[in-house]
Amino acid sequence: MKHESPGNEVTIREVGKRAGVSPATVGRVIGGYGKVSEPTRQRVLEAIRQLDYHPNTIAQSMKGKQRKSVGMIVSDICNPFFGMIARAVDDTLIKYGYNLVICNTDDGIDKEASYLKTLTEKRVDGVLACTACEVERKIPRPVRKFYLETPTVFIDREAEGIDVPVIQADNFGGAYEAVVHLIQLGHERIAIVAGGSMVSSIHQRLQGYMKALQDFGLQFRDDLVKLGRLLGVESGAYAARELLNMPAAERPTAIVGLNNLMTTGVLLAIREAGMTIPDDISVIGWDDFDLAQVLSPPLTVVTQPTYSIGSIAAEHLIALLERQRSYRQANDRKIILKTELVIRESCTSPKAPK
Numbered sequence: 001m002k003h004e005s006p007g008n009e010v011t012i013r014e015v016g017k018r019a020g021v022s023p024a025t026v027g028r029v030i031g032g033y034g035k036v037s038e039p040t041r042q043r044v045l046e047a048i049r050q051l052d053y054h055p056n057t058i059a060q061s062m063k064g065k066q067r068k069s070v071g072m073i074v075s076d077i078c079n080p081f082f083g084m085i086a087r088a089v090d091d092t093l094i095k096y097g098y099n100l101v102i103c104n105t106d107d108g109i110d111k112e113a114s115y116l117k118t119l120t121e122k123r124v125d126g127v128l129a130c131t132a133c134e135v136e137r138k139i140p141r142p143v144r145k146f147y148l149e150t151p152t153v154f155i156d157r158e159a160e161g162i163d164v165p166v167i168q169a170d171n172f173g174g175a176y177e178a179v180v181h182l183i184q185l186g187h188e189r190i191a192i193v194a195g196g197s198m199v200s201s202i203h204q205r206l207q208g209y210m211k212a213l214q215d216f217g218l219q220f221r222d223d224l225v226k227l228g229r230l231l232g233v234e235s236g237a238y239a240a241r242e243l244l245n246m247p248a249a250e251r252p253t254a255i256v257g258l259n260n261l262m263t264t265g266v267l268l269a270i271r272e273a274g275m276t277i278p279d280d281i282s283v284i285g286w287d288d289f290d291l292a293q294v295l296s297p298p299l300t301v302v303t304q305p306t307y308s309i310g311s312i313a314a315e316h317l318i319a320l321l322e323r324q325r326s327y328r329q330a331n332d333r334k335i336i337l338k339t340e341l342v343i344r345e346s347c348t349s350p351k352a353p354k
Helices: 012-019 023-031 038-051 057-063 080-095 109-121 141-149 171-184 200-215 233-244 260-272 306-322
Strands: 069-074 099-104 126-129 152-155 166-169 190-194 225-227 254-257 282-286 300-303 334-337 340-342
Touching (some): 012 023, 069 109, 166 306, 171 300, 190 260, 225 233, 260 282, 306 334
Parallel strands (some): 126 152, 190 225, 190 254, 254 282
């Protein structure tokens, strides 16, 4: 039977008495600050459950104890993909009373480490991260330590040796389907334009590209894979110019951009070269956007359920923060959502050589 204090309001002192600890220790458990051993923390949480204790949120806020904040690591908030992710995350968190702090890393691991230090100082409750950790690159110790010790959900990307939930699209399958589409149209020289960092999502897309070539007996060529210096439009244009300046017999007949900013750069470079799509070269983009349908010609794209990725990731983090024990027993540590190839008019069979 629930113990009730006068006025039917359970006090922090009564929680401490039930758990066999001081009110100050109860406060540390509720506020998430200071050092409390795990057995003690569990006793306090059990006492809170038994007594149905609800903290005075107004008093907590006045004392500076309430956090209710989540940090979010993104590589480039100007990228519409990350903008939509952030919107979905914020829409979800606000329903649970959490605030969102966004940190923009430009895919720099040192900048990410600096932001994680800031988020530690702000004592955020948890983190949603599109990490800049690269495949087969050493992860800085402070970054690894933070993600292993802080409630974290990775979005779009993962990092080797950091076992946290991951919500992402089928990067491998999306790239595979796009390249197969081009191969079936008759293309053999298919180029890839991607960002400069070999994060897991880009690595998975490249693996899908190479697997499609292999399955159809086409040779992989290093010179047809261009990693832009950064993730922006100009970086994509620079990479595409290198491809378009190749001798005609070696030049790709199709290009797949592996994110929407890089794809925009590809379109810019093609226009600068005086070439037309799809007569001179076919193009497939990654991520749909409003103008893709009204471009001339409309752009074929690999679309991913961006809003769903963000909202599902936020729901997972809330579950991790508020129902830790049951959540860690779940089997959905990695969720991969389906992509879709939206076929429009930017791809056709390559011209016969003159």
